[in-house]
Amino acid sequence: MVPSLRSPTRAHPGPAVLSFLGGAGTVTGSRFLVETPSATVLIDCGLFQGLKALRRRNWDPFPVDPADVDAVVLTHAHVDHVGYLPRLCRQGFDGPVWCTPATAELAAVVLPDTGHLQEEEAAFANRAGYSKHRPALPLFTEADAHAALGTLEPLAFHRRRPIAPGVELTFRPAGHILGSATVELSLSGPDRTICFSGDLGRPSHPLLVPPEPPPAADIVVVESTYGDRRHVETDADQRLAEAVNRTARRGGTVVIPAFAVDRTEVVLLHLRQLAEQGAIPDLPVFVDSPMALRALNIYRRAVNDHDADIRRDLRGHRNAFDDGNVTEVHTVAESKALAGLHHPSIIISASGMATGGRVLHHLARLLPDRRNSVILVGYQAAGTRGRSLADGCRELKLLGRYVPVRAEVVDCGAFSVHADAEELLAWLGAAPRPPETVYVVHGEPEASLALHDAIEDRLDITAVVPRNLERVRLD
């Protein structure tokens, strides 16, 4: 039975409670509700993504009346952490949404794009007539997304701030993407401190400072995306350099499908550093994704402004991403014109798993020629074109027809932006005192269980993998 969370009044009348409204048993839809006698605060407001059964949850009524939520806190700007916000606002939430300044900037790129995609999907379903709903409606629109952006309240790292009666918030760098933060909530009613990890990055992120240790907290909610894995330290840099060199010698073109936010910047940084070391030739680089270019400008701003989560050696760097060889490709016409280039070059384009976007027409053109190469730099989910390429497919369906895969495919997947099991344990172990309970969330069940066991066995802390919609007392 699904417990009802609907409470009749704005303040929660009973004991302080934490509810897992998403991100439990799955890596998407992060939503954690903290209810105290004086306030109701939602940590993250993510969309469910992936399998249809999960995506359908986005249409379920929100378990409490959104008008009763006093404030929302966002850990970072990935869609599975912010993408439900326009829907929450449309259903009556009208409080402030606290996030770091860079998260607010990136959300302004990500949310309207998500709304636009929702509208396109609904329009497509109506044309194709496959939706059970007539007419098919978007979950929210681009206009809803713009309206939701008006609720964002930027708060810098390390500034403690009251955000609701009896609730104080502190952000610390999480090292995952620009602006990503861990969340500390100090509750004065039950006199408890809770820390949410959000998504934790790797200490080796080339652009961002390592995740800061958690504060002294009674309860920690930790992610477990890679809770059962250990990243093998292959030299991703070296693989990237070798692949670029082989392609250049063949006179071919490199195409890199990349996620618009963070991955594009990490790849550009690596390419700039490799060229500077003389490890690769100075090739023209084209960034062909309007969303990636908007995100790139935010990263450039952060480097220029010495943001606290940028690595010290990069703060103020004039050409962190660009040695003058990077061309921004804005229009579709400019993108198509890249087909006319006949010298070695590198094209970085979205989407990162080749599920859509401009990278498709580059792949359709470049895959049949042995001189070219595709370099994969991120996680490739099952069922995507990126996974098919990584698995060595001989032909690939693109834009309605099959093209032969003769280009070299190189998987440099080690550019992961999630901490692995050892790094998650090290982060938990770095707290000034061990928490009473750790809730393990944001993972497939096997990953969460593996981290759960490791926390109990090695850190001797009570760990729990909560069920979806489970409620636990905080006092």
Ligand SMILES: [Zn+2]
């Ligand atoms: Zn994330």
